[in-house]
């Protein structure tokens with residue numbers, strides 16, 4: 001199940017970089033790019049994963 005290591009957004013196969021804590025839904029694991037977008041929604045908390053946190057510091 002290598003699928004679990006890729007972004008949960010449809011049509012996106014980038015590696016997971018961030019865990020999103022979504023108050024109204026299950027947590028999602030997404031790439032850095034989607035984390036930037038989805039993390040702006042009210043209540044969503046973006047939690048960078050340690051092994052790929054550098055992707056967020058560009």
Ligand SMILES: [Zn+2]
Nearest residue numbers: 007012031034
């Ligand atoms: Zn993505």
